[in-house]
Amino acid sequence: MSYESSKKKSLIAVTIPILIGVVIWLLPIPMGLTPKAWHMLAIFAATIAAILTQPLPSGAVMMVAVCVAIFTGTLTEAQALSGFANGTVWLIFCAYILSLGFVTSGLGKRIAYKMLSLFGGSSLGIAYSLGISDLIMSPAMPSVTARSGGIIFPIARSINSVLGSAPGATGKKIGDFLTMVCFQFTPITGAIFLTGMAANPLAGSLAKTSLGINITWGGWFIAAVVPAMVCFCLMPLLVYKMLNPELKRTPEAKQMGRRALAELGPMVLAEKKVAFGFILALVGWGTSLLTGLSATTIGLGLAAYLFATRAVDWKDLLKDYAAWDTVIWFGVIISLATGLSDLGFIKWITAHLGSVIHGLGAMGTFVILGVIYIYVHYLFATATGHVAALYAPFAATAIAAGAPPMMVAICFGIFSNLMWGNTEYGGGPGPIYFAQGYFERPRFYKINFCIVTFNVVLTFIVGLFWWKLLGYY
Structure with a gap:
């Protein structure tokens, strides 16, 4: 330029x-x-x-x-800075600290290579092994760029190289398939956990401040896990059917995983410390209703443990600009969004949106707004900006029409993840995967549209059934 x-x-x-x-x-x-x-x-x-x-x-x-x-x-000054006192900001910051532990200790790569060594004997097996690796790391790594772009993608690229599937004519062997399926796994795994994607805690905070709905870590997981896991299981089959990779059996990939594990050797002390802290955090978040400890309190305790045991070095955290940028970004955006709500704008826009789509009924309004919320993301370059701008007014309008509040809050939280799979610019990993050259942009958009729509339909169908069982309506 x-x-x-x-x-x-x-x-x-x-x-x-x-x-x-x-x-x-x-x-x-x-x-x-x-x-x-x-x-x-x-x-x-x-x-x-x-x-x-x-x-x-x-x-x-x-x-x-x-x-x-x-x-x-x-x-006022107090109102403008109030977001920095919000527990959500510090929960996501603590999750970044755990994420740093996964990367610096090598535990993230170990998990991915272990899955590959177990299930990498076929093209579908490779896909699911990398997807399971992404799933295991997702509650600990809210940065989808670090998780998918930093750990999963390099392994997928190495597999494509070993199997001789470069962009172009040989991409049909497995490269097209593996690149697309790894890109589309992360929006799904991110939707399962409150700490699975950076914008999820923002959605949770907006639900509390603007909608009066308190979503706990365990509550998010219970509500999201069934529809999201159905998408997790079926999405690779759809991509497999659409792209039909030429290589069906891939023993080389399985061997590659075993060699990589052998090179890593036994788990080192740093990995064990991070793994132990991760397990403690999952137990703490999952039992917060029983212990009375908030997700943020547990996250702070996890961060203290990682620093005290030197599983994460403070100097490494100082170099992690994304973690500190998140504190500023989230602190201010929560202050501004809370200001919109407190000054009455959310209530006003909700009334006007409701009048525009009046007559569709509670569930009709909910579905229409959900679909619009997903596909309007073509206009956004970040999931966080989209959530900050549209989550509260869209969810509030659906609730005002009579849709069950918790169901609406969780479903729009899930959609806040699925939506960025539409384009290469809608989320952090997109540019990384698209830049490999396996897809021309029109083909990339067409395939993504089919996959995202498939996941949205599954979420509505399975979710409505699951949320009925949970008693949300």
Whole structure:
């Protein structure tokens, strides 16, 4: 890219958010809204636009947004900084610390290679072995980029190389299939756990502050595990049918897993410490209703354990910019979203959305909003920005129409994961997988659309049955 085109792109990235914010700010205030509520919308919309256009890194954008909110008098200093006292921010930060332990100790790779050595004898076996590895790590690694892009993808690429399946003519051997199925596993595994994807705790926080619904770690898991696991089991079969890899039996991949495990040797002390902490955290999160300990408290205890045992080094954490960026991003976005709710905007927009789709009934409204929520993600470059902008108003509208609150909150949480499988830009791992060159963009979009739609239909069908059994409606 030339200097002139780069400069033009930067100018557009700066101009769009400012223009959106100023236009909304200056428009006549609708009936039923206070000036502060309307101005809060202007700041929030400009912030989301800046996250999409990226004139500055996300953390820097958030610092600008919080200052604008304070200096314009839209929020008080205490309100603008209240998000940093939210337990959700620190839960996700603690999960990043555990994620760092998985990577630095080598435990993540060990799990993946172990699964490969056990189930890698066929192309479907390879797919499921990598999917199970992703599943095992998902409650500990909220960064889907680190989990799928950093651990699963390099192993999948090595397998494609060993089996001689490069982009192009040989991609039909197994490369097309394995690349697509690994990309589509992560939205599913991320949906199962509150800590499975970075935006999940944000959805949980918005459910509590905007909808009055308290979603625990165990509650999310129980509600999401059945529909998500049905997708987990059936999605690879759909991809297998669509892409029909030429290699059906793959003993080389199984041998590769065994060789890699042999090179790793026995588990080292650091891996054992991380594994023990991970198990303790899962037990703690799963029994929080009995112990009375919140998910954040358990996460903080896990972080303290990892530091005290030196399973994770504080200096390594200081180098992990994603963890610190998350604290800033989540702290501010929760403050802004809470401001929208407290100032009455969510209630106002819910009433207006409800009037637009009036007459569809509770379940009809729920389904229509769910479908729109999924496919409008073509307009978003991050799942977190999408959740911050649309989760609360869409869920609140469905609930106002009579749909069961907990069912709506969990289902939209699941969809907040599935939606980014539509494109290569909608989530962190997308650019990594797409850049390998196995797919032209039109074909990539077509296959993704079929897979995401398949998962959405399964979630509605299986989920409605499961949530009925759970007594949500």
